[in-house]
Amino acid sequence: MSILTSLIVLGSTGLLAGAVLTISYSRLKVEEDPGVEEIMEKLPGLNCGACGYASCHEYALGVAAGSADVSLCRAGGPELSAELASLTGVEGPPEGPPVKAVVLCGVKDRKMNAEYRGSKSCLSADITGGGGMACRYGCLGYGDCVKACPLGGVRLNPAGVPEIADETCTGCGLCAGACPRDIIKVLPVAKDSKLIYVACSNTQSGKNTRKVCPDGCIACMLCVKKGPEGVFEVKDNLARALPRENGADISSLKCPTSCIYEKKIQGNR
Amino acid sequence: MSPLFTIFISAVLVNNFVLYYFLGICPFLGVSSRLESSVGMGMATTFVMTMTALITWPLYYYLISPETGLNLPFLEYVIFILVIASLVQFVEMFIRKFFQPLYRALGIYLPLITTNCAILGMALFMVIREYNYLESMVFGFGAGAGFTLVIVIMAGIREELEWVPVPRAFKGAPVVLVTAGFLALAFMGFSGMISP
Incomplete structure (x- = not known):
């Protein structure tokens, strides 16, 4: 007997609640596209x-x-x-090549002029006399870009220069925006899925670059003269990789300060 | 003092659900990071608590109670949870219709009111303490108001905490728990004024 009453009581209460909810749903329904x-x-x-x-x-x-x-x-x-x-059903933009973020600084051992004890952020260090770093163009290494990446695809290598995980990078450019020295650039990947870039941003003369960093581009013109045509140019005392569509073979090229980097991009997003 | 006023003050301050009984800690810690959403959460919980008291009282005394009802005491929990769950569904629909930003700010915590033990606890206390209908309503509203008060105080403190240099070991959850403990200590000052 008590089983039957409890069934009826529970069942009818449930039905009542369900009915009230159904009615209120029809009244309070949210019309969402x-x-x-x-x-x-x-x-x-x-x-x-x-x-x-x-x-x-x-x-x-x-x-x-x-x-x-x-x-x-x-x-x-x-x-x-x-x-x-x-x-x-809207017409999309024309399809472009995939883009990846690259770090245009390849410093391995920073030369310092002074000790910096301020807040551990690139932005603060940059406005505080460059954080004591000799090179006014290079990576400060406090990782503002690491914090900026919503995917966690940026980390600092042992030298304190960001490394970007290419399979994670979507080319959104948030890290580039976070860098106070503008040394992270979002560049298109060529058809042979290679990305060639010069890992230096120093536009001082070769002699002065040499003074502040052993790994910087000294604008020796070797890559322009010996390298494949139309891949490099030197402007403002700095070699730059020109944007290009087709692949280029630079394996025979020997950069005296080894600041020309080549990345093989796998798994484009 | 009238008994109604005593019940109200007891539920809000003296025997506060969060800081005296430690019920409803999940939303208390989860939704107290921003003042705006904590006020919304408090309002939603207060509404659900008051309505729960209003609906479960007659259900208990006319259907479940061994003395006045059909003698089905084992159905107490099921029926109470059923009522609470339906109410939460209703509140969710209501908030989604009229307060879209609040709906998104509350997120998962809104359906979680269903399993907020403060609400079930309120309904069970109501039965144990043998409140009459009016007293139950005041008790439910007071419990909700107490929850709102505490969660809003907590959100206010936590918003200020953002600007304080917290030691690294205390960052995040630990400092929140310590804050909750201090808040409970402060509320201990009310203890004994009214016995539950």
């Missing part, structure tokens, strides 16, 4: 804010409403904008 959920699934969900919206959800609302451009998500890259474009 089903596309928003679909877009949210495609977005990386980092809430990094690089698109200019407060969160991925806000951006998804914008895309669904058609008020936001589909190419704004930097973490998602061109692949994501293509997906979003096909999802919303």
Whole structure:
């Protein structure tokens, strides 16, 4: 008997609660664009804010409403904008090559003029007389870029220079924005999935560069003369890799300060 | 003092649910990092607590109670949880409809009100202490108000904590727990004024 009453009591209470909820649901239903959920699934969900919206959800609302451009998500890259474009039926931007962040400084042993005891941040060190570092262009090594990466894809190598995990890097450029010395650049990867760059940003004359850093580019012109044509140029006492589409073979090139780096990029996102 | 006022003060200050009984610690620590969302959480919990008291009282005395009901005391917990869960669903729908930013700020903690032991604890205390209908309502509201008071105080302290150089070993959860302990110590000053 008590089993039956308890069944009836519990069952009817449950049914009543269910009925009340059903009625209130029909009154309080939130009309959300089903596309928003679909877009949210495609977005990386980092809430990094690089698109200019407060969160991925806000951006998804914008895309669904058609008020936001589909190419704004930097973490998602061109692949994501293509997906979003096909999802919303908007014409996406032309597809470009994948981009990766690289660090244009290859210092192995920093020369210091003074001891810096301030806050352990590149920004503070940079405005405090360059943090005592002899080179006014090089990496300070306090890791502002490490903190900036929403994916945790940046870490400092033993010399205190950031290393970027290429399979993680989406080319969003947040680390580049965090660097007070502007030595992180987001560069396109060539067709042979190689990225050639000169790991130095010092535009002082070769002699003066040599004084502050043994690993800096001294603008000896060797890469321009001996290297393949149209890959390097020297401007303002600094060699730079020119943006190019096709691959280039630089294996025979010997940079006297070994500041020309070549990265093989695997697993593009 | 009227008994209603005593019950209210007892639930809010003297026998505060969070700091005296240590019930509802999960949202107390989880949603107290920002003042705005803690106020929202407190309001939602107060609403659910008051409504729980209003609905579970008749359910208990007309269906469950051994003396006045159908003598089904083993159904007490199930029915109470059922009522609380339905109420939380309702509150969730309501907040989602009218307070979108609050809905996203509360996040997972909103459905977790269902398992907030302070609410079930309130319903069970109500039965043990044999409150009448009006007293139960005041008790439920007082318990919710006490929860809101404490979580808002906590959020205020935690917002200030952001600007304080906390020793590395205490960063994050430890300093929050220490703060909660001090808050409980402060509330101990009320103890004994009214016995529960």
